[in-house]
Amino acid sequence: MDPALSQIAERIRAAAADATPLRIRGGGTKDFHGETPQGDILSTAALTGITSYEPSELVVTVRGGTPLAELEAVLAEKGQCLPFEPPHFGPGTTVGGMVAAGLSGPARASVGAVRDYVLGATLVNGRGEVLSFGGQVMKNVAGYDVSRVLAGSLGTLGVIAEVSLKVLPVAPAEATLEFACSQADALRLLNEWGGRPLPLNASCWFEHGGAGILQLRLRGAVAAVEAACAHLGGERRDNAVAAADWQSLRDQRLPWFAADDTDTDTDAALWRLSVPQTAPVLAIDGNAPLVEWHGGQRWYKAAPDQAARIRDIAHAAGGHATLFRKPASQAGGDVPRFDALSAPVARIHRALMHEFDPHRIFNRGRLFADE
Amino acid sequence: MMNAPLTAVQHDSLQKTDRQSQIVRALQVHLPAHALIWHAEDTTPYECDGLTAYRQRPLVVALPETEAQVAAVLKTCHQLGVPVVARGAGTGLSGGAMPHALGVTLSLAKFNRILKIDPVSRTAVVQCGVRNLAISEAAAPFNLYYAPDPSSQIACTIGGNVAENSGGVHCLKYGLTLHNVLRVRGFTAEGAFVEFGGEALDAPGLDLLALVIGSEGMLAVTTEVTVKLVPKPQLARCIMASFDDVRKAGDAVAAVIAAGIIPAGLEMMDKPMTAAVEDFVHAGYDLDAAAILLCESDGTAEEVEEEIGRMTAVLRSSGATAIAVSTSEDERMKFWSGRKNAFPASGRISPDYMCLDSTIPRKRLADILLAIQEMEKKYKLRCCNVFHAGDGNLHPLVLFDANDPDELHRCELFGADILETSVAMGGTVSGEHGVGVEKLNSMCVQFTAAENEQMFGVKRAFDPAGLLNPGKVIPTLQRCAEYGKQVVRGGRLPHPDLPRF
Numbered sequence: 001m002d003p004a005l006s007q008i009a010e011r012i013r014a015a016a017a018d019a020t021p022l023r024i025r026g027g028g029t030k031d032f033h034g035e036t037p038q039g040d041i042l043s044t045a046a047l048t049g050i051t052s053y054e055p056s057e058l059v060v061t062v063r064g065g066t067p068l069a070e071l072e073a074v075l076a077e078k079g080q081c082l083p084f085e086p087p088h089f090g091p092g093t094t095v096g097g098m099v100a101a102g103l104s105g106p107a108r109a110s111v112g113a114v115r116d117y118v119l120g121a122t123l124v125n126g127r128g129e130v131l132s133f134g135g136q137v138m139k140n141v142a143g144y145d146v147s148r149v150l151a152g153s154l155g156t157l158g159v160i161a162e163v164s165l166k167v168l169p170v171a172p173a174e175a176t177l178e179f180a181c182s183q184a185d186a187l188r189l190l191n192e193w194g195g196r197p198l199p200l201n202a203s204c205w206f207e208h209g210g211a212g213i214l215q216l217r218l219r220g221a222v223a224a225v226e227a228a229c230a231h232l233g234g235e236r237r238d239n240a241v242a243a244a245d246w247q248s249l250r251d252q253r254l255p256w257f258a259a260d261d262t263d264t265d266t267d268a269a270l271w272r273l274s275v276p277q278t279a280p281v282l283a284i285d286g287n288a289p290l291v292e293w294h295g296g297q298r299w300y301k302a303a304p305d306q307a308a309r310i311r312d313i314a315h316a317a318g319g320h321a322t323l324f325r326k327p328a329s330q331a332g333g334d335v336p337r338f339d340a341l342s343a344p345v346a347r348i349h350r351a352l353m354h355e356f357d358p359h360r361i362f363n364r365g366r367l368f369a370d371e
Numbered sequence: 372m373m374n375a376p377l378t379a380v381q382h383d384s385l386q387k388t389d390r391q392s393q394i395v396r397a398l399q400v401h402l403p404a405h406a407l408i409w410h411a412e413d414t415t416p417y418e419c420d421g422l423t424a425y426r427q428r429p430l431v432v433a434l435p436e437t438e439a440q441v442a443a444v445l446k447t448c449h450q451l452g453v454p455v456v457a458r459g460a461g462t463g464l465s466g467g468a469m470p471h472a473l474g475v476t477l478s479l480a481k482f483n484r485i486l487k488i489d490p491v492s493r494t495a496v497v498q499c500g501v502r503n504l505a506i507s508e509a510a511a512p513f514n515l516y517y518a519p520d521p522s523s524q525i526a527c528t529i530g531g532n533v534a535e536n537s538g539g540v541h542c543l544k545y546g547l548t549l550h551n552v553l554r555v556r557g558f559t560a561e562g563a564f565v566e567f568g569g570e571a572l573d574a575p576g577l578d579l580l581a582l583v584i585g586s587e588g589m590l591a592v593t594t595e596v597t598v599k600l601v602p603k604p605q606l607a608r609c610i611m612a613s614f615d616d617v618r619k620a621g622d623a624v625a626a627v628i629a630a631g632i633i634p635a636g637l638e639m640m641d642k643p644m645t646a647a648v649e650d651f652v653h654a655g656y657d658l659d660a661a662a663i664l665l666c667e668s669d670g671t672a673e674e675v676e677e678e679i680g681r682m683t684a685v686l687r688s689s690g691a692t693a694i695a696v697s698t699s700e701d702e703r704m705k706f707w708s709g710r711k712n713a714f715p716a717s718g719r720i721s722p723d724y725m726c727l728d729s730t731i732p733r734k735r736l737a738d739i740l741l742a743i744q745e746m747e748k749k750y751k752l753r754c755c756n757v758f759h760a761g762d763g764n765l766h767p768l769v770l771f772d773a774n775d776p777d778e779l780h781r782c783e784l785f786g787a788d789i790l791e792t793s794v795a796m797g798g799t800v801s802g803e804h805g806v807g808v809e810k811l812n813s814m815c816v817q818f819t820a821a822e823n824e825q826m827f828g829v830k831r832a833f834d835p836a837g838l839l840n841p842g843k844v845i846p847t848l849q850r851c852a853e854y855g856k857q858v859v860r861g862g863r864l865p866h867p868d869l870p871r872f
Contacts, residue, residue, distance in 0.1 A: 056629035057732050079631055108572065115578055116550050131822045132860070137730040138543065138762035139802035141536050141585050142810070142817055143844060144829050145549070148581035152573075169631035191491050195515065197602040197671060223673030276570040278492040296572045319571035339575040344563040348833055349576055355828030367576065 001130065004046035005161055011042060012159070013128035016359040024155040024363055026065055027092025030101050032325055034154050034366045035337050044096050047161055052136075055080055059119060059136045060167055064096025064160040071095055080167045083111040085202075087250050096160040102152025105250035106202035106217070109277065109293035115151035117166045123150060123158035126357030136164045149352075155363035157356040171201075171219035173226070176242035177234035179214040181205075183281050183291065186214040190294040191278055193232070199224045200294070204249055206256050207288040217246060249292070256290045257299075266328045268301040271310055275319030282313050299324075304332020311339060336369060390473060391430045394453055398433055398475075401443035406434045417476050420461040420468040421523070424773075425808050429456065429470035436481045438558075438594050445592065446562035448475055449838060455560070456840050457588045459500060459531035462523040464726060465807030467534065467587045467843055474841075479530055482594055485509050493600045494553065494570070499530025499593045503537075506598060515600035518545035521803070522711065530593045536585030538803040540636045540710075543761040544669075545601065547803075549584045554597035560834040565591060582829065587805050588840040590833040604669035607635060608679055609703045612691040613660035617641065620662035621736035623689035624760045627666065628733065630685050632678060636667035637761030638710050641740060644717075644755035644768070648709035651716035656709055657693055662740075664691075664760065665706055713757040713768070721753070721770035725782050729793035730764045730802035742792050743767055750785040752778065764802035765793070791816050795859045806844045814844070815851035816859050823851070 001009070015022050021039030031037060044065035051061040055078040062071050068088060075081055085105025086098045099121070104113040120134030123146075134140055134147035150160055181189065186205040193200055199220030206213060216234065218225045229236060248254045257270070273282065277295035284306075290299040302310060304323060314321040320339040326332065341349060349368075353360075377385065395409055408414060409431045418426040430453075435441045448455050454474030461468055470476045482498035485505065489495070490513035495506050503524040507516040520539035521527055527537070532548045533555055545551070554568040568580035583590050614620035620639060627634060640648070640656075640663045649656045656663060666686065668678040679696060686694060697703035709716070717724045731739050740756060747754050753770045767789055771782040790800045790813040800806070800813040814823065826845045830837065846854075 054732075054734065056625040057734060058628060059732075102573075102578070112546070112550055113573065115581055116546070125825065129821045129825075131819070131825055133822065133826075135730075135797070135799050136732060137764075137798055137802070139538050139547065139730050139759070139764045140799040141803055141805050142799045142801045142814060143806065143822075144590075144826050145536070145581050145585050146826065146829065148549075149578050151581075152578050156577075168633065172631070191493075195490055195493055195513070195602060197604055221670065221674040221677050223677045224671055227671060227673055274571040274573050276492055277572075278489075293572060318569065320569070320575050322575070341576050342565070344559055344565045345567075345576065345579065348559075348565075348579060351832035351835070352577065352579075352829065355832050356825070 005124070005130065008042065008044070008047070008159055008161070009124050009128040009130055012124055012126065012361070015361045016126055016128060019359050020361060021364045022361050024100070024159055026094030026097035027067065027090060029088070029090030029093045030097055033101055035369050037366060038364050039361070042159065044094060044159060047096070050074060051162060057136070058138070058167055059164055061136060061162060061164040062095050063162050064094065066095045068093040068095055068098055075167055076170070079170050081170050082117065082165065083168045084108055084114055084117060085250050086114060087252065089251060095163060099151050099160050099163050100153060100155045106204065106246055106292060109296050110201045113151070115148045118148050118151050118163060119166055120164040121147035121150050121160060122162040123160055125158045126359055126361055130161065134164065138166065154366045156353050156367050158362065173220060173222040173224075174239060175218045175225050175229050176237040176239065176246070177216045177218070177229065177232055178237055179216070179234040180211060181214050182212045183288065186212065186291065187278075187281065187295045189214070194277070194294055198228045198232070202246060203292065203294050205291040215242070215245070217242070254290075267303045267331045269304045269323055269327045269332060270325035271300040271302055272322040272324040273298045273300060273310070273314045273319060274322070275314060275317040279317035279319065282317060284310060284313060303327070304335040307332070307335045314339075338368065387430065387473065394431050394448075394451060394475060397447045397451060398431065398444060401447065402433060402435060402440055406436060406440070408432045408434070414476075417458065417461070417470060417478070420458075420463040420466060422464050422466040422469070422807065422809055425466040425469050427470045427472055429474055429476040430472070432476045432478055434478045434481055441477070441592060441594055442558055442562045442564065444475065444477060445558050445560065449561050449836060452836065452838070454838050454841050455592075457530070457534070457592045459528035459534070460502070460526050462527045463531060463535060463805060463807065464728070465801065465805040465809040467805050467807035467840070469808055471841065477592065479528075479594065482530070486595070488513065488600075490515060494597055495600055496595065496597050497529055498595055499533070500528050503527050503529060503532055510600045514603050516603050517598050518551055518601050519548050522714070529596050529598065533584050533593050533596060534586065534588045535803065535805045538759070538762075538764070540638060540759060543637065544633050544635050549581060551599045552580070552584060552596060553599060555580060555583055555593050556595040557591050557593040559591055560836060560839045567591075570597060587807065587844050589830055589844060590839065592839070604635070605671050606675050607667055607669040607703060608675050609636075609697045609706045610666040610679065610682055610686065611695045611706045612664045612666065612686045613657040613693040614662045614664070614690065615660065615692050616690070617662045617740045618737035619690040620664055621734070621740070623664060623686055623691065624736060625733050626685050626689045627682060628761075630681060632681055632685070634666050634682065634761060635669040636665065637759075638665040639663070639736070639758040639760035640710060640713070641756040643753065644713060644757050645709070647720050647755055648712055648716040651719060652708045652712050654705045654708050660692065665710055710757060713755070713766070717755055717768045717770065721772070723773040724768045724770050725786055727765065727767045727769070727786055727789050728801050728804040729790050729798055730762065731793050731796045731798035733760070733763045735796045735798070736760060736763070739765060739792065739796060743789060746785055746788055750781045752781055752785055754785070759802070762802070763798065787813060791856070791859055808843055811844075811846045811850060812854045814846045815854050816856050819858050820848055820851065823848070
């Protein structure tokens with residue numbers, strides 16, 4: 001075992017022995033995500049490097065503390081990418097943090113999420129054991145799919161020491177079309193297009209100066225993208241400008257996400273609603289939302305004290321709501337970040353965490369506030 | 372003899388009969404008479420799944436018709452401490468649905484209704500016993516289909532697909548069951564109602580759906596599934612390419628992927644397999660070729676034209692000795708007919724065959740083929756090979772005669788050798804058929820004791836009493852000790868510098 005990994009395993013064993021809570025941290029760019037982190041920082045910064053990458057295998061194996069930007073640059077050199085477009089909420093975003101947070105970018109509805117691309121992982125569990133699950137191949141049903149459940153686990157099951165990811169070639173062609181339409185029309189159009197063999201890849205609807213704008217990104221074979229552009233109409237945007245905007249959307253740097261002058265309420269938190277793509281326009285007061293994922297992910301700005309109503313609306317639509325970012329005023333500290341689980345599912349969660357981390361040292365209370 | 376003490380066998384048999392009556396009485400409260408069977412002549416059809424070499428009659432078979440009955444069966448069995456083995460169509464190839472000698476087989480065959488096809492959200496809500504192909508048939512009027520297409524799709528059920536994380540010939544481009552299921556509804560071992568995933572693209576908390584899919588019925592019982600439907604491609608065309616050398620064919624597969632192409636299907640047959648299927652389907656395969664590649668493109672007419680051109684160029688520069696491109700749907704089906712009939716064709720040339728299912732990194736395709744050729748000599752048995760080459764999933768078919776105990780024994784050794792060689796090459800013992808009971812020993816070679824123990828921990832978290840399909844998938848420490856082979860995982864060989872073949 002290499003020294004960096006041994007050190008981490010050793011530290012975990014020591015923490016387990018005296019039940020010291022540890023807070024696993026990569027680049028620290030998502031400290032805002034989930035419940036408030038607790039415990040002594042256990043950094044993955046020393047676990048860096050790409051262990052293996054063979055473009056013709058469409059698989060890369062990379063250590064958890066590796067900066068995501070570094071991985072993406074290596075893939076880009078070979079004309080490949082992580083198709084789910086993980087967000088970079090800061091320059092230090094790591095691959096382990098990307099998996100642990102389980103967040104995916106604009107293309108998610110069309111191409112899948114982080115977990116869909118995880119093929120295998122090596123983790124250090126709460127006993128300090130270094131364990132590998134899954135592998136480096138596309139099809140693998142040997143044993144339970146433990147590596148995929150790490151995606152979105154917020155560090156509650158262990159330290160992600162290494163992960164193998166499926167990668168794909170960058171699409172040969174790309175185009176962004178813009179349409180002026182209301183939210184309701186955008187949702188209708190997106191679901192209609194989704195039922196046709198079109199190279200849809202990402203979409204974004206928002207209001208600008210009171211008027212609704214739908215942006216649609218196509219990716220695929222040259223012929224397919226050109227045919228779709230001719231067929232769908234709309235206004236074709238300059239690719240370079242559009243690419244910068246999609247990246248800003250991915251990283252939540254679009255003006256919509258900033259507190260602007262129309263948003264005088266410093267108590268407004270950022271809510272993420274994950275709902276079926278066919279859910280109608282939701283009756284949530286305040287500013288118009290920003291809608292992504294062909295209707296599947298809708299961002300709202302609303303005070304934390306709206307939690308009950310927002311969560312009811314999300315449930316009624318068949319989805320759930322996350323208090324993604326707290327307001328500038330830090331109001332609403334006691335509002336849970338994530339929706340409550342059903343009793344049997346909550347029991348399985350507790351038991352699963354106990355099996356991976358029997359001394360309860362990892363990211364205590366990060367997924368659900370400590371009981 | 373009446374007063375003679377019972378022999379151990381008689382004692383066990385009596386205990387088994389008592390246990391059976393106890394379970395039957397307890398379940399009769401919840402199930403109608405026709406939904407409960409226990410006489411040997413009635414339970415015999417349930418004694419195995421598609422892996423017929425392993426057989427075991429269950430004590431009782433329950434055939435519930437409602438979710439309330441499923442919950443009642445599970446609760447009752449949980450109270451009595453009775454193992455429960457859920458069963459779909461019984462087409463599995465690894466013994467995952469093999470009954471437990473002292474357990475209840477929970478047949479979900481009656482859950483066969485399609486509850487909703489929604490063309491707007493492009494989803495289908497189906498009961499677990501609905502056949503894979505039936506979903507695509509029901510979605511066809513909307514020009515939609517369910518993408519994963521295991522070869523058994525005419526018979527296998529979606530519940531079984533969830534249990535096995537089934538693939539098919541198109542999964543490189545369209546994904547596995549995991550990538551095409553949104554929600555699983557069902558019950559825990561205790562009989563509590565649970566939902567994993569949801570109608571949205573994610574759900575709060577840990578992604579338990581990812582754990583449940585592929586868990587071979589050991590974590591929960593699935594009764595209902597929401598699947599994604601995708602638009603049917605307007606057109607599909609297939610290239611059939613011949614190679615005079617397996618290494619060139621293997622390299623061609625890597626070259627296609629390296630060129631940035633993700634084919635809709637990429638399959639390979641070796642020479643013995645080609646001969647066997649040609650004799651069966653008379654599709655005009657090139658019998659002189661050392662290997663044949665089938666390479667499919669789908670999409671719009673423009674897209675397919677573009678991709679077929681790029682694929683043809685790559686295959687040619689990789690040394691293909693002959694290339695044919697399908698010009699009609701009939702011709703495309705003819706190209707595929709042999710590949711799809713690989714199993715029955717093997718059944719014709721041998722009394723029995725054993726199908727393996729390991730996966731290796733694509734670049735090792737030629738290496739494993741050559742290694743298998745050496746094993747044919749070592750074990751004195753023939754082997755035909757079909758591969759899902761695009762994703763490195765192998766299906767070697769070892770030909771043998773089960774009536775010859777020595778052949779059967781050599782066949783088992785041959786199979787284990789292929790699996791362990793695959794793991795050593797950086798692969799896995801099962802790509803899509805599951806571990807079941809068949810590959811328990813090989814799991815000792817792929818996972819360390821601590822890893823297997825962590826997987827037992829996952830099992831305990833879902834099913835603390837260990838009653839759902841016990842004894843499958845994860846080998847015990849004792850079993851691995853008896854098997855006596857060490858972990859040979861890719862890149863972690865004790866002496867990686869030594870040549871192995």
